[in-house]
Amino acid sequence: MDRDSQPPAESRTASVVELAQKLIRHPSRAGVDDYGPVLGVLEDWLTAHRLPHRRLRDGAGAVVGLLVEVAGGRPGPWWTLDACVDTAPYGDESAWSFPPYSGDIVDGWLLGRGSADSKLAAALFCHIAADLAPHAETLRGGLAVLLDVDEHTGGFGGARAYLADPHTTRPAGVMIGYPGMDEVVVGGRGLWRATISVHAPAGHSGSRKSVVGAISRAAHLVRLLDETQLPDAATDSGFPLPPKLSVTAFHSGQGFSVTPDRADLNVDVRTTPGFGAQDAETLVRGAVARLDAELPAPAPTGITPVASWPPFRLTENDQPAAVLLNAAAEAGLTVRAKTAGPSNIGNLLAGEGIPATAGFGVPYQGLHGTDERAHLAELPTVYAIYRRAALNLLDG
Known part of the structure; x- marks a missing residue:
């Protein structure tokens, strides 16, 4: 694939932010809100960009996620980008200095619940899929984008439905779009x-x-x-x-x-x-x-x-940790590999024998708390790093 044919990250991030704003303005608090509206925003965007997608359902028939699939034209492993589009609750709304469903940009910050965890990442991953889809015949394996709406419940229903779906190809590895620019989480208790x-x-x-x-x-x-x-x-x-x-x-x-x-x-x-x-x-x-x-x-x-x-821990040479850390280094960032104290969806994947990274994204404040926000100045860099990592895996 000709990487020079890809649009510059700076020109794509305005569209990423626009989609993220729409997602934030459709509340999707776990166990509180109907997920239909926020999934509808994603489905409209994916349809407009001719990306194949379908809803995932649990054993009871409830919608627990959305799956985007870009199949390559050459044999090889599949890789997955994962972000949740359900969110934590708002808590005491009177303590917020702006509406929790704001979606506005103030002083370079994207405001609102889900801006950090993880609607901005969901928008970013959808755009990467759109970048790669026109060149899919040159890629090995394929790229899936998993958009989970049963993550903040702790049930991880989207991931479970994805892995149980007989029509999907089991991924060789997963990169989860939690925020934070200083670390790539490669393990957890x-x-x-x-x-x-x-x-x-x-x-x-x-x-x-x-x-x-x-x-x-x-x-x-x-x-x-x-x-x-x-x-x-x-x-x-x-x-x-x-x-x-x-x-x-x-x-x-x-x-x-x-x-x-x-x-x-x-x-x-x-x-x-x-x-x-x-x-x-x-x-x-x-x-x-x-x-x-x-x-x-x-x-x-x-x-x-x-x-x-189970606990899990990748070395810096294991995929997909290696490709993400290398892409960050090539972008001039010093990013450390971290083993996290809290568990995350990477533990669920580890139990299935699937290696995962769980966190690299823009700087943030107020995650799961009051006045959640994500800093946008670094978004072009984060976008370029994830796109480079995905291309390196699919060109391998």
């Missing part, structure tokens, strides 16, 4: 999550008989979990972050006069290659066994695992 049900005899809070209630037993379990020693990063060869355990929810009781007979906890363990899901479950079960031995109750404490994702 995994997780093991469970709910724990702690039991005890119910009683009246004013009774003469002393009862060790479920709240007291659950509080003792929290102390046992907090006191548990986890390995540090130095013992986990090559992985830069240690595992971490957190109790993230505690629910029990009602009113004042009853000592409740049940308390429910949520436990989140962030895992590493040297301390995986089985280790996390063994640790939690050990703490629960201590609780039941030290403070017996009529019913054993119950553990219900609810989620498990």
Whole structure:
């Protein structure tokens, strides 16, 4: 493919911003808004640019994403650009200094929920597909653009539907368009999550008989979990972050006069290659066994695992990390490879054996918070880097 035939990134970014503005002005808060309008904006644009696309649905038939596919004319692997177009909620709208659905540009900042995460990236990736489509016969494999509307729920329904779709080609790697210009996220801790049900005899809070209630037993379990020693990063060869355990929810009781007979906890363990899901479950079960031995109750404490994702980490020579880091270096940027503490969709992909990068984009403020905004001066550079990376993969 003749790279010189591609339009300059500067001339394309005005169109990218225009599309992103339209997306921001169609609210798509996860679990709150109807996704039809925001998907309609994308579908109109894709149709106008003659890009093949289709909606993705989950097992219940709900729309969870939009898939764009540009098939190359030569055999080779497929690669995917991924961005979500559902968003976090607005929170307290009175705390915002502009409407959360603004889409305006002020002092070089694109304003509104989704500007950073990740409607600007969605618009950018659609334009890259449009750039490549007229030259598709010269490309190897193909390029998919996945636009997920079930990301901020934590369900990642768009990605799951994409991978389960028998009509798609499984990608060799994925680049996820989270924002931030200083780093390419090439790894993340995994997780093991469970709910724990702690039991005890119910009683009246004013009774003469002393009862060790479920709240007291659950509080003792929290102390046992907090006191548990986890390995540090130095013992986990090559992985830069240690595992971490957190109790993230505690629910029990009602009113004042009853000592409740049940308390429910949520436990989140962030895992590493040297301390995986089985280790996390063994640790939690050990703490629960201590609780039941030290403070017996009529019913054993119950553990219900609810989620498990593996950790992942690419080296700087693994694709697609290598091509994205190299493209950034060729653009004159110093960008470091980062292993993230929080999990992300890259963990889901790692569980499917698909390598992913999870983050490189424009500078931003207020992601998931008040006054979310994305800085546009760097957009031409980010655009050029992603386009170069995609071309290098498809020309390979």
